[in-house]
Amino acid sequence: MKKCMKLLAVGAAAASLATSCGSQSSGGAYDEYLTLAEYKGIPVTRIKSEVTDEAVQEEIDYVIDDNAEYNEITDRGCQEGDLVNIDFTGTIDGEEFDGGSGEDYEIVLGEGYFLEDLEAEIVGMTTGETKEITITFPEDYDEELGGQEAVFSVTVNTIYEIVRPEYNDAFVSSISDFSTTEEYEEDLRQTLLEQADESNDYTAGYDALYSVIDASTFSGYPQELYDECEQEYDDMNAMYAEMFGMDVEDFEMSDEDTQAAIEEMVYEEMVVRTIAEREDLEPSDEDFNAYVDTLYEDYGYESAEDFLADYSEESIRDELLLTNVMNFLLENAEITEVSEDEYYGDIYEEEETDELMEEELIDETDGIIDLEDETGSLDPRDETDLIEEVPDDSTEELPAETETDAAGTEGNAADTETGAAEENLTEES
Known part of the structure; x- marks a missing residue:
């Protein structure tokens, strides 16, 4: 056994x-x-039982992300590091496929929630813009989708700039009973x-x-x-x-x-x-x-x-x-x-x-x-x-990278929407 x-x-x-x-x-x-x-x-x-410096840093990063501010952006296109709310529909030969569509998804650009080629085409889009993006799934992606060409219709609903607090004694004092880092x-x-x-x-x-x-x-x-x-x-x-x-x-x-x-x-x-x-x-x-x-x-x-x-x-x-x-x-x-x-x-x-x-x-x-x-x-x-934690309200699936570290990204606002997205459209590394 x-x-x-x-x-x-x-x-x-x-x-x-x-x-x-x-x-x-x-x-x-x-x-x-x-x-x-x-x-x-x-x-x-x-x-x-051991605790590495990397594990401590992951927790610090989580706390920083958890205390970040999200400022809506309307005067520029989205860029890496922004949180974007999107709708997307994927089709192959004109037919939608399982796990290829979603509404009101929030992802942080540059953190690997989407396939790299798809995410790269979203960068620069503005609020309200809809774009047709054609990608080819990697040959070793999975048995059903590997090597196939897909067209995604992506609409950017909202763009947020993430402003993370500086990690210092003042920040630590504001969130805990301790006065120093x-x-x-x-x-x-x-x-x-x-x-x-x-x-x-x-x-x-x-x-x-x-x-x-x-x-x-x-x-x-x-x-x-x-x-x-x-x-x-x-x-x-x-x-x-x-x-x-x-x-x-x-x-x-x-x-x-x-x-x-x-x-x-x-x-x-x-x-x-x-x-x-x-x-x-x-x-x-x-x-x-x-x-x-x-x-x-x-x-x-x-x-x-x-x-x-x-x-x-x-x-x-x-x-x-x-x-x-x-x-x-x-x-x-x-x-x-x-x-x-x-x-x-x-x-x-x-x-x-x-x-x-x-x-x-x-x-x-x-x-x-x-x-x-x-x-x-x-x-x-x-x-x-x-x-692995999966939010109750995540019913759609999203193209995501297999090796996204759930522990390291737990604090990001995007995680509340993308937990269930890793099942069908993960990018194989």
Whole structure:
């Protein structure tokens, strides 16, 4: 079982607050189905928490962008660095194509939201101007559009000059409790380190949990538990589809893969509940209340009561129980710390090995075996890229560059309109 599949819980943590399966069962209920592997003293690889100067600068840039002023421009054409609001319609052979049109999109010129050739033709346009722009998609763009000629009708609705504040002691004093940039950056670095620790602990904890799951033996499971997890699986797909402005059908896999994904949820539930019962890890009421107090502000609620109106107590207790089990496994594990590059390098090597094995199997069987491309799956328990933020109101798609750094551009006003635009018309690098 691949690490990247195990890491998905980091991205799906919020989703699990809204859904749960098997929460009425105790660990003892699974004894006839489960031979639990040793879960103390297991080897676990954890990413060493580090904060680079680049990470600090990215946060500073975000804060600067977040405090920028946007002055409407009417006496000149747009230029690189301007924020422009546009409508656009793309056609190939006179027919519109999926993801090639949008209205009231805001992009910052020069930051790679559009294909380079298309964006270059927008520079210089004035408010109210409409322009027909012909481009040719790169050959390696994608299977459907690569090498094809497209015509985009682009209308500039509004142009804004972005005036960013100067980063100095006065600016820091105006946005924080610190009086100097040095104090501000020291606190920022500490905050980033704490966030990294939390994220890396969660990742390592989930790796530890799945190490136990992989080593355990399952002789079956209660049908009721499977049915509950199947419902959770369907609910998560529906939630992700709504979040990303997609159809639920876009998440569908083969019946075999769907069953495997649900069974993985079932096995996780069985192992978590069994360890929790053996080690007395069930969260107390005090634990629950303290946990909710840490959550509701992070989720944008005014009070714990408002938060609990949208998220069930049962599902929150399930999430807290999972956290308790993962923390217990980490506290009792043999931990080896590695760099982020080393950790994810191992994952990539595993993926490449799996792909090579699939290719060899297909070659040996003359292509008789139909092996589905796992990277094309949108199972919410399979894809780590679902943690990427996509605005709820972004329903159109926009030509964008694949390698736009979401973290580095989070503060730009354009991001609120372009989050969903990277799916179909990204420029391959």
